[in-house]
Amino acid sequence: MSTFVLLTVTGLGLGAMYFLIASGLSLIYGLMGVLNFAHGALLTVGAYATWWTSTKVDGGPGTKLLVGALAGLVVGAVLAALIELVLIRPLYRRPVEQVLVTVGLALALNALVEAIWGFDARPFPVPSWLIDTTSVLGASIPNDRFVEIAAAAVVLVGLNAFLRYTRYGLIIRAGVENRAMVTALGIDVRKAFTLVFAIGGSLAALAGVLSGVYYGVVDPGRGTSLLIFAFIVVVIGGFGSIGGTAVAAVAVGLIQQYANYYASSGLGDLAVVLLLAIVLLLKPEGLSPKVAH
């Protein structure tokens, strides 16, 4: 029983990170039709910005992490907004070129991180209380899992509130359905594009922070490896749907953990691909398609 609880909470923690990356990807594709392959690089840059800032801050690991995370989130948001303004916006009617630009940007950002800070993993500032465990139904759960789950839950509630109760949220929900008609109501939808990119970038950076806490280190390949699963989550959840993304992220995180333990180590990734295949066969448009709520 204790093993099952540990696997479940760890799976939820992993799902939380997938959700943070995938929600931005999903909104960006749902609203703008842009497949952003540079999203993983935003995670990496956010994580490195957090780590770098933490090395410049005096204080304990908690203070370092908090200040570093704030810097990481700002860097993620600003970088994503710049990417949208400078690289994506001129290519809105050219989707193939857009994809190529984001792929190239992902490679370039990763190379830049490697050039500045090297290939070696860097230790992340993790306070001891996050490494400590709490006993839940006989299982010793590392506390960082709860923080990851709580962060994703706050983001889920916050994103839903933003989409439901703000004017920009309304524009984004409408834009996911029919971008041209939003402009035909006199709305400059490009402002919403930049905002969605910035939100996506900061959420990717938050995932970078949490992955640093989860693994205890940050390395240049982190974003790319998590991005693959985030894409699977988005396809399963349905592009443009935050609720669908959340459900899919939890499913992918849990299945990965259970399959790795109960079947065979390494089978988790295969199980996720199998889940993707099943969903695509039964519901090709994903669990909850094209409606941003």
Added chain:
Amino acid sequence: MSTPAPLIRVDDLHVHLGESHVLQGISFDVPEGGVTALLGRNGVGKTTTLRAMMGLVPRRGTVTLAGEETTRLQTHAIVRRGVGYVPEDRDVFAGLSVDENLRLAERGGELRYELVYELFPELKARGGQKAGTLSGGQQQMVAIARALLNDNPVLLVDEPTKGLAPLLVTEVAAALERAAELTTVLLVEQNLAVVARVAQQVVVVDGGRVVHTGSAAELLGDPDKVRSLLGVSGGGH
């Protein structure tokens, strides 16, 4: 005495969609006030004309609104110059409630909720309902209401009665008549009875060009002309 300048002037408008040269130099004027109907057989470019005027398709030529050329503007900027648009397929936001659809259309300034709810009381009663669950007629009401909500000097309305039951056609025609008291309407419409009821001028398009302009009553009163220009028999009654 010189005639007043038209509110809208479309001059030599060309649109290419893929290999097809859909609009081949459309030119016409729309006078201020009332309803001008844009008529023609299926597929001659009426909807494309409205979409080109809205900047929703790449186009060449000029469109002038109250003396200002709008061809270089993006769609949202054209709308902000005071052009309301009711698209052919309504294009309501299915996942948004009726209230949210209307709220999205708000552009500041004076909003005509009173008029909208007077014309379509059903929209008030169904404010919280998802627009995707409305009937076709109710969705058309939402689409027209979105355009009427703001004080637009011009409304471009594309086939508002398409696929509607006769009772709803009457309701929509009444709304158009009321709208025309407040604003200038350019209407694409296949239902000649509706045209006869609401329109004062007509512009007939064929093969991507304007082939006739004049008074609505004059055209619809001449069955031979209606047959030759529109390919349908009879007038608008």
